[in-house]
Amino acid sequence: MGNARLQSIHVHPVKALRGLAPREAAVEPWGLAGDRRWALIDDGGKVVTQRRQPRLALAAAELLPGGVRLSAPGMEPLTVPVPHPGKTVVVEIFRDKVEGVPAEDPAAHAWCSAYLGMDVRLVHMDDPATRRPVDPRYARPGETVSFADGYPLLLTTTASLDALNHLLAQGDHAAEGPLPMNRFRPNLVVSGTGPWAEDGWTRVTVGEVAFRVAKPCGRCVVTTTDQGTGGRGREPLHTLGRHRRLGDKLVFGQNLVPLGPGTVRAGDPVEVVG
Numbered sequence: 332m333g334n335a336r337l338q339s340i341h342v343h344p345v346k347a348l349r350g351l352a353p354r355e356a357a358v359e360p361w362g363l364a365g366d367r368r369w370a371l372i373d374d375g376g377k378v379v380t381q382r383r384q385p386r387l388a389l390a391a392a393e394l395l396p397g398g399v400r401l402s403a404p405g406m407e408p409l410t411v412p413v414p415h416p417g418k419t420v421v422v423e424i425f426r427d428k429v430e431g432v433p434a435e436d437p438a439a440h441a442w443c444s445a446y447l448g449m450d451v452r453l454v455h456m457d458d459p460a461t462r463r464p465v466d467p468r469y470a471r472p473g474e475t476v477s478f479a480d481g482y483p484l485l486l487t488t489t490a491s492l493d494a495l496n497h498l499l500a501q502g503d504h505a506a507e508g509p510l511p512m513n514r515f516r517p518n519l520v521v522s523g524t525g526p527w528a529e530d531g532w533t534r535v536t537v538g539e540v541a542f543r544v545a546k547p548c549g550r551c552v553v554t555t556t557d558q559g560t561g562g563r564g565r566e567p568l569h570t571l572g573r574h575r576r577l578g579d580k581l582v583f584g585q586n587l588v589p590l591g592p593g594t595v596r597a598g599d600p601v602e603v604v605g
Contacts (some may be wrong), residue, residue, distance in 0.1 A: 362483035482586035494526035538599030549580030
């Protein structure tokens with residue numbers, strides 16, 4: 332592990348849209364600064380992701396001071412400011428119901444609805460310190476998360492992706508591989524480890540920031556979505572089902588909770604401390 336490094340950082344300002352790869356990012360208690368603070372909801376308040384709308388992979392969100400800039404094929408880019416504190420709506424994300432503040436400009440909702448061909452609204456998490464606790468089965472008191480699937484950060488390793496692609500190449504859908512890391516939409520990608528080494532980690536430091544490893548990440552149909560085209564295949568779920576099954580979950584990567592604030596930078600050393 333002496334050579335383990337943070338290879339890349341990934342921030343997704345709007346849940347399910349294409350993200351950014353900054354050279355550094357501030358770590359907040361609920362995740363990387365700016366990560367998944369926005370989400371789309373349908374007319375029933377449920378979060379809309381690539382599970383339902385794989386075309387979201389082709390839309391992008393760029394962080395701006397005080398807002399985000401949306402872009403997508405066939406659409407004029409649109410800048411959306413962070414809404415002022417005000418009336419909230421209920422956002423249903425998996426089994427959680429949390430409060431979110433709708434974008435103030437009706438054009439934001441119209442833009443997203445036009446792109447997807449369905450009625451959606453763009454909402455912002457105004458206060459991630461209080462809005463949504465981490466799953467209490469795997470959390471410590473007071474830990475919270477943004478609109479991410481369940482935990483503040485997701486870590487993956489290049490060695491495990493290489494190992495998975497090796498297994499995929501020997502399987503029934505070899506033509507679908509090798510798969511790129513963006514299928515797994517991580518926040519932190521680490522190089523210089525052994526394959527699946529992260530399975531045994533309980534605590535890790537990345538540069539100046541310490542993290543608790545909460546649990547392995549169960550994977551869904553989003554991983555079968557080509558992030559460049561929006562098309563779907565069978566992999567990696569078919570191969571994960573044969574080789575990486577943990578209970579009723581197919582796992583790849585580890586969910587992290589920060590143990591303190593700081594900044595992570597591409598190239599930072601990664602050390603396992605437990």
